[in-house]
Amino acid sequence: MKRELIDDSLWFHHADGSRFYPWIRFSKHHGYSSFWVSDGSNHIADAISVATVAELVQHVFAKGRSVWLCDGGSPGRCGLYRFGARVVQGWGGADEVVGLALAAGAPAPTR
Numbered sequence: 001m002k003r004e005l006i007d008d009s010l011w012f013h014h015a016d017g018s019r020f021y022p023w024i025r026f027s028k029h030h031g032y033s034s035f036w037v038s039d040g041s042n043h044i045a046d047a048i049s050v051a052t053v054a055e056l057v058q059h060v061f062a063k064g065r066s067v068w069l070c071d072g073g074s075p076g077r078c079g080l081y082r083f084g085a086r087v088v089q090g091w092g093g094a095d096e097v098v099g100l101a102l103a104a105g106a107p108a109p110t111r
Helices: 053-062 095-103
Strands: 010-014 019-022 025-027 032-038 048-050 066-071 078-081 088-093
Touching: 010 053, 032 053, 048 053, 053 066, 053 095, 088 095
Parallel strands: none
Antiparallel strands: 010 019, 010 088, 019 066, 025 032, 032 048, 032 066, 066 078
């Protein structure tokens, strides 16, 4: 996993204390790289492509969708996670992302 495939302006706190980041994933099914969200399906064919972090924030916090996340320190730990699930304990982000997330209904960030 190359570093440029992870956007580090928004992160989610895993129950084990590590940070997970939105993952810009290439989909052979859809034919391009993007952030991906889902209503819970693990199949990329069922995923919704999201072009920007602002759109990603809307899908995760306003619409309650799951998002593909990847552990920045361990490229093998990637998967589909829903915010508020047992594994994801909180979130944080760059100042501009925090404002977007709060406007989308996110709880206060845990930094």
